Amino acid sequence: MTDVPSMDALAMLLRRLPGIGPRSAQRISYELLVRKRELMPQLAAALQQAHTVVRFCERCNNLSESSRCGVCRAEHRDRSIVCVVESPADLRAIEDTGVFAGEFFVLMGHLSPLDGIGPEALHIDRLTARLAEADLREVIFATNPTLEGEATAQFLAGLVPNGIIVSRIARGVPVGGELEYVDRGTLGRALHGRRLLDE
Structure with missing residues (x-):
């Protein structure tokens, strides 16, 4: 003071x-x-x-200055795939890769009972409405690889209707990383998530 x-x-x-x-x-x-x-x-x-x-996009819950954000207004997006992320910063990180052409849903957090953050804080009613759309083919969970992020992905996966593919972003050794410095959990997930060399 x-x-x-x-x-x-x-x-x-x-x-x-x-x-x-x-x-x-x-x-x-x-x-x-x-x-x-x-x-x-x-x-x-x-x-x-x-x-x-600034408000929430009515479709994906991202931050926007209009009723729909720029991602949701883009006509070239693949509306059959939705990537669920925790924050607008996560959405931006995925967008910056230039690899993903689907749509997003932003939770604005993750489940954390110790911090008093339950399902009602994650805008699940809006997510459920998006999951009910007829054109949806796949939901990708891109929550953070933390205990809270994993619990959130598991909980939300249970809300996805039958017949829709549910996937999780891959986790493993970062590009440029050296195996001796990678933690055991990350290395174990990389081994479990291995792919054929010619993919």
């Missing part, structure tokens, strides 16, 4: 963001107030603008 209540209030708000601890929040506050003061009105305006116009 300082004798500048406004700065303390700013630091307290910054601390509520992921990855920003008390010291980082204090440094950011000082930086904004001392060296980057001209950014503060722009930052405030950008926050207000985002708060006013």
Whole structure:
């Protein structure tokens, strides 16, 4: 605490963001107030603008400024395949590969009973509606390879109607990785998920 209540209030708000601890929040506050003061009105305006116009896409639950996001509006997407991800950042990472041409559904989190995050927090009603569409052929679960991500994928797989292919993104050794430095779990999954050499 300082004798500048406004700065303390700013630091307290910054601390509520992921990855920003008390010291980082204090440094950011000082930086904004001392060296980057001209950014503060722009930052405030950008926050207000985002708060006013950003909403959830009615089809995939991604962040958007219109009723449907750019991915859902694209006519070239394969509507028979849906990739389920935890966050808009995960969607962007998959999009950046240029490999996936299907559609997405963004959960905005994962199951975590210890943190009070249950199925109702994952917009499952919207996902269920998407899973009921007649043209759906495959659902790919691309949740994170954590305990919570695995539990989420298993739970949601039970909601997929019969006759629809349910798959999980492959996991294993990263490109450029050396086997001696890869953890046992990752290496084990890579062995179980091996493919023929000519595929």
